[in-house]
Amino acid sequence: MTDFSQRFIFADTDIRGEIVSLEQSLQEILGNHNYPAVVESLLGEFAAAAILLGSTIKFEGSLTLQARSDGEVPVIMAEVTHDKTVRAIARDCQDASSDDFRVLLAKGTLAITIDPKHGQRYQGIVPLEGANLGECLGHYFEQSEQLKTHVKLSADNQRSCGILLQQLPVGKVGDAELREQQWEHISQLVGTTRPDEMLAVSSHQMLYRLFHEDKVEMFAAHDVSFACSCSRERVLNAVATLGEEEARKALAQTGAISMNCDFCNSQYRVEEIDLSSIFNSDNSQTVH
Ligand SMILES: [Zn+2]
Structure with a gap:
């Protein structure tokens, strides 16, 4: 040990x-x-x-x-x-x-x-x-x-x-x-x-x-x-707190939002399909 x-x-x-x-x-x-x-x-x-x-x-x-x-x-x-x-x-x-x-x-x-x-x-x-x-x-x-x-x-x-x-x-x-x-x-x-x-x-x-x-x-x-406490779930939560408009803007610039954990060097990539599930935007009737 x-x-x-x-x-x-x-x-x-x-x-x-x-x-x-x-x-x-x-x-x-x-x-x-x-x-x-x-x-x-x-x-x-x-x-x-x-x-x-x-x-x-x-x-x-x-x-x-x-x-x-x-x-x-x-x-x-x-x-x-x-x-x-x-x-x-x-x-x-x-x-x-x-x-x-x-x-x-x-x-x-x-x-x-x-x-x-x-x-x-x-x-x-x-x-x-x-x-x-x-x-x-x-x-x-x-x-x-x-x-x-x-x-x-x-x-x-x-x-x-x-x-x-x-x-x-x-x-x-x-x-x-x-x-x-x-x-x-x-x-x-x-x-x-x-x-x-x-x-x-x-x-x-x-x-x-x-x-x-x-x-x-x-x-x-x-x-x-x-051990590092980073996770894909945490990254998606962080993107959610940006709000849909900001998140879509960030995604539009580069095609994907990339995040790198400074502690353990894990790479996370957030794409269009993730934003759709985060913001549930396939439901166009949602009133914000
Ligand atoms: Zn990490």
């Missing part, structure tokens, strides 16, 4: 953790795109982060992590579903070259959107303040959920990995000072890890290196895979 996420807890503490490692799915995300190297790494981090954040989703639906900025990468996003599929994309960033996160995503904002299939959509937006995506997510959780959170991410164009630690609300440990000590100890261990060290070993080796003196309980790992 090369692509997985896995939950763990530290015994006798209120601290939970999650690790993620992506190889095959990262390569599918990056495939056919020719992104600059710095964008490939950033996409890897976004994909890993989305998996970490989405690991607690208990409903059918999706979680999207999206940044917009005035920097070298204007838009970047990763989306995960409850069944642990991931897709990700960056736009308009062919000239990106900085290795500084603050230049790539200068004056950026980070939006986390949780979209249940049934129920209310939720979105939180924070300024991108931090030297890397992990730090920004730490700030996000402290502001929005008041939960101490430490996120560390690392990626190149072959592999992406991440670790999330979170101090849960008071549970097993009633003593405030002990809670604080435990958090300091465990988050400091992660804080000392360099990104290149994370990529050099497997996620399980990394956990062992960091926490072999602490009691860690691992839960079952979950497979992660690349």
